[in-house]
Amino acid sequence: MQVLVVDDAAFMRLRLRKLLEEHGYQVHEASNGREAIERYRALRPDVVLMDITMPELDGIEAVRSIVAEDPNARIVMVSALGQQAMVLEAIYAGAKDFVVKPFQPERVLTAVARWAPPNPANKAQNKGE
Amino acid sequence: MEPETVLSVWKQAAEPALRRAGQALAELTGLPFALEDQWVGLLPWNQFVAELAAEHPVPLYVVTLSAQGLFKAQIWLVFTETNGRDLVAAMVGTPPPHPLDALGQSALAEVGNVVGTAFLNVFADRFSTAWEPSPPTVHYVARGWLEEQTAGDALVLITDARFQVTGTRVKGELVVLPTPLSDRSP
Numbered sequence: 001m002q003v004l005v006v007d008d009a010a011f012m013r014l015r016l017r018k019l020l021e022e023h024g025y026q027v028h029e030a031s032n033g034r035e036a037i038e039r040y041r042a043l044r045p046d047v048v049l050m051d052i053t054m055p056e057l058d059g060i061e062a063v064r065s066i067v068a069e070d071p072n073a074r075i076v077m078v079s080a081l082g083q084q085a086m087v088l089e090a091i092y093a094g095a096k097d098f099v100v101k102p103f104q105p106e107r108v109l110t111a112v113a114r115w116a117p118p119n120p121a122n123k124a125q126n127k128g129e
Numbered sequence: 130m131e132p133e134t135v136l137s138v139w140k141q142a143a144e145p146a147l148r149r150a151g152q153a154l155a156e157l158t159g160l161p162f163a164l165e166d167q168w169v170g171l172l173p174w175n176q177f178v179a180e181l182a183a184e185h186p187v188p189l190y191v192v193t194l195s196a197q198g199l200f201k202a203q204i205w206l207v208f209t210e211t212n213g214r215d216l217v218a219a220m221v222g223t224p225p226p227h228p229l230d231a232l233g234q235s236a237l238a239e240v241g242n243v244v245g246t247a248f249l250n251v252f253a254d255r256f257s258t259a260w261e262p263s264p265p266t267v268h269y270v271a272r273g274w275l276e277e278q279t280a281g282d283a284l285v286l287i288t289d290a291r292f293q294v295t296g297t298r299v300k301g302e303l304v305v306l307p308t309p310l311s312d313r314s315p
Contacts, residue, residue: 009235009238009239010235012235014232053261053262053263053264055264080242081250081261083254083259083260084254084257085253085257085258086253086259086261101153101246102153102157
């Protein structure tokens with residue numbers, strides 16, 4: 001199962017990559033909304049974890065573009081911007097879920113697993129690497 | 130609206146917002162940060178900056194972000210160099226290089242993003258609006274940087290809070306400057 005992690009903070013991409021790889025996911029990265037659209041088009045990942053506040057193109061606009069191309073895209077927002085108005089805007093744009101930073105790892109894993117159950121074989125392989 | 134009314138409304142919202150910011154800081158870093166001190170009031174901008182500079186030995190790490198909602202605001206998170214490095218070490222799991230490398234600066238930037246936005250979220254929900262922050266910027270600053278941020282003696286509404294990890298030297302300061310005045314660096 002492939003997950004595209006979109007966040008402008010390298011630290012956060014690293015934290016999410018480590019968490020997801022430990023649970024059997026193959027992780028790809030993008031550092032802004034524009035790059036996310038390009039990576040989504042090329043990779044068609046099972047799930048996208050999308051930050052909102054990013055340079056060049058924010059996460060909400062990126063969601064709109066991706067969903068316009070692929071209405072079945074499974075995008076989970078992972079953002080500190082947990083304001084009611086922003087959560088609603090993200091859902092209206094096409095996001096499937098919203099995880100507010102700072103997050104509990106289990107909350108992210110549950111959100112991802114809902115759309116892309118982890119593969120136990122990959123989990124063992126990633127741990128062995 | 131009269132300045133006293135603005136101050137009263139802001140104070141009421143600032144208290145839970147600062148509490149939430151402190152919780153976010155603790156949750157993100159895994160360190161038991163507690164709100165040590167807070168102050169909300171009107172002060173001439175140049176006086177506040179001068180006091181801030183006098184209290185903090187340089188070099189400093191200052192994370193800044195701007196926010197646009199009911200009005201424009203600036204948010205600063207100020208850490209001494211040692212505290213900034215301690216914070217990054219706790220988040221990354223290893224002592225960071227000196228000065229901070231890209232990963233360390235990214236970790237500090239994320240602190241600014243998460244803590245500043247946690248503060249804004251409380252205000253946004255209270256006033257049923259959206260308050261959008263900019264991506265954070267990390268400044269590694271020497272003597273004079275804070276003083277250069279002055280914008281005269283305009284009276285500004287300042288929210289200032291200090292967080293400290295109980296029983297340790299690790300602490301940080303959050304400053305929120307709601308200002309309908311002009312664009313102000315950083």
